[in-house]
Amino acid sequence: MxxxxxxxxxxxxxxxxxxxxxxxxxxxxxxxxxxxxxxxxxxxxxxxxxxxxxxxxxxxxxxxxxxxxxxxxxxxxxxxxxxxxxxxxxxxxxxxxxxxxxxxxxxxxxxxxxxxxxxxxxxxxxxxxxxxxxxxxxxxxxxxxxxxxxxxxxxxxxxxxxxxxxxxxxxxxxxxxxxxxxxxxxxxxxxxxxVEFSHFADPQRTTSKELALIKRPVLGYAGAMDWLDTALVEETAKAWPEYSLVLLGPAYEQNWWKRQELLNSLPNVHYFGRIDYGELPAWVQHFDLALMPLLSNRLKEVSHPNKLYEYTAAGVPVLSMNYCSAVDQAREVVHVADTRDAFVRMVPEALADRRREARQSFARRHxxxxxxxxxxxxxxxxxxxxxx
Missing domain, CATH: 3.40.50.11010 (Rossmann fold)
Structure with a gap:
């Protein structure tokens, strides 16, 4: 050296x-x-x-x-x-x-x-x-x-x-x-x-074998698990049992997934842990709806989530809780829920969103x-x- x-x-x-x-x-x-x-x-x-x-x-x-x-x-x-x-x-x-x-x-x-x-x-x-x-x-x-x-x-x-x-x-x-x-x-x-726009926007020819086996439509979240509103994920999974919920990302808390007993018990919830950054676009592009069910608290309300731009660069529809100003200002291309009940209720509407070009144009500006x-x-x- x-x-x-x-x-x-x-x-x-x-x-x-x-x-x-x-x-x-x-x-x-x-x-x-x-x-x-x-x-x-x-x-x-x-x-x-x-x-x-x-x-x-x-x-x-x-x-x-x-x-x-x-x-x-x-x-x-x-x-x-x-x-x-x-x-x-x-x-x-x-x-x-x-x-x-x-x-x-x-x-x-x-x-x-x-x-x-x-x-x-x-x-x-x-x-x-x-x-x-x-x-x-x-x-x-x-x-x-x-x-x-x-x-x-x-x-x-x-x-x-x-x-x-x-x-x-x-x-x-x-x-x-x-x-x-x-x-x-x-x-x-x-x-x-x-966002690295081309990294997430360029179509990926290969899909993870694990993800390919998951029943569609796939509602996906990619990010750190520590700020996830797990109760909201549970409510969403229970309300839409015909949909698969996929969670991707690391957790700072040791053995985080093992401690999520309720999530573990739901057959339509799948946790894959940390995904290498180079492979992440192939996973996100496979989402039928990208989720941002983040906690609304003093920490998150001042944040600026780069996953907002990664999701939109991939072109997939997005549904988010209204937990920070960056999300609130993205309503032109993102479905934003002001309450937990609204988040669960808005899933089918968000799934049907076909504004792919508008989302990618939004991401390109960031x-x-x-x-x-x-x-x-x-x-x-x-x-x-x-x-x-």
Whole structure:
């Protein structure tokens, strides 16, 4: 393995260190889609968290121009002893190994220059990252991380410490921006989520053998299981026993499917777990109706679901709960239910939707290419301003 030890010079690439809350290879999210599209002038270090039961990159790996390395930190302390972190002294002591490991890889991979840019979406790193020397800092606000279940009380201080030092904010929704204590004068860019249009729109000739055996019509959901309204899925499956409900995607909660006893007992509900991103379009295109039965809560109401654009790029009809403004604004091509009863009742109507071209035209307007270009341009603009 060859590590770049050189420091930045006038001709050297721009270096970006990104502290992420999501592992690069676990779930395809906006971070991979955006960073993977940056131009050749960038060199990026992606610091991902440790998570039980998943593969890790204890030694750095390359993903295009991005170095990916796993560094355990505060978020990954087991819950049974996590209350110890309420004590600042213990929290600081438990932080040290992760900080030292992070600094080691930063130096070894050539990202130690104070000319670097530091980006953050994992606010557990907020206090540490705010003290690292750099050209400037930015926050990619893709979720309200203080609204996650079991969020420790001290985490707000870490977010505030980071926000007090940033020069640039990217946010997925105006509702999320309004919740953040951003100092006046900080430039804010509303940068939602998007889709690799051709990846989902190009017709797939092959279909999963497992899915081909499922009775049609197929009502499908593709995404993380943790935010799924399982009670609504159960109601839908019971109301339409002649339809098959297919669930695709990983769960952060260990043994999630085994714990869904009611869903397990329904013969028309099928769970296939995590599907590789490269294979996902073939599954989604096989849906007769794509579902978004997501929970409506403080966390999800500020979100911006990229599955909205993946579904519409695939051309399939979509039925969603009205849980965030991005969904509400997509009523021109998506069936949106304001209540759970309406969601169940609207299934046949949504199934009969034939506005394929309109859906794909809508999705085409939300390209990752355009979003990545906007982020890169904003970062370069700020970099040059501080270099002049």
């Amino acid at each position: 060859n590590f770049p030890f050189q420091r930045n010079t006038a001709d050297a690439p721009i270096r970006l260190v990104w502290f992420s809350e999501i592992q690069w290879d676990f779930l395809s999210t906006r971070k991979q889609r955006l960073l993977g599209r940056f131009s050749e002038r960038w060199r990026i270090l992606f610091i991902e968290p440790f998570a039980l039961g998943r593969s890790h990159h204890w030694l750095p790996v390359r993903r295009g121009r991005v170095w990916v390395v796993t560094v355990p930190f505060l978020k990954t302390v087991p819950f049974r002893i996590g209350r110890l972190l309420d004590h600042p002294l213990l929290r600081n002591l438990l932080s040290l190994p992760g900080i030292l490991l992070m600094l080691f890889w930063v130096v070894m991979l050539g990202f130690a220059s104070s000319d670097r840019i530091i980006g953050l979406s994992n606010i557990y790193w907020g206090r540490v990252a705010s003290r690292l020397s750099c050209r400037f800092r930015f926050y990619d606000a893709n979720d309200d991380h203080l609204a996650f279940p079991a969020t420790p009380s001290w985490l707000k201080g870490y977010l505030d410490a980071w926000l007090s030092r940033i020069d640039l904010l990217f946010s997925v929704s105006p509702e999320l921006t309004a919740r953040l204590a951003v100092p006046s004068g900080v430039r804010t860019v509303e940068l939602g989520n998007g 390209s990752w290419d355009a979003l990545a270009a906007t982020m890169e341009q904003e970062l370069l603009k700020r970099y040059r301003e501080l270099n002049s």
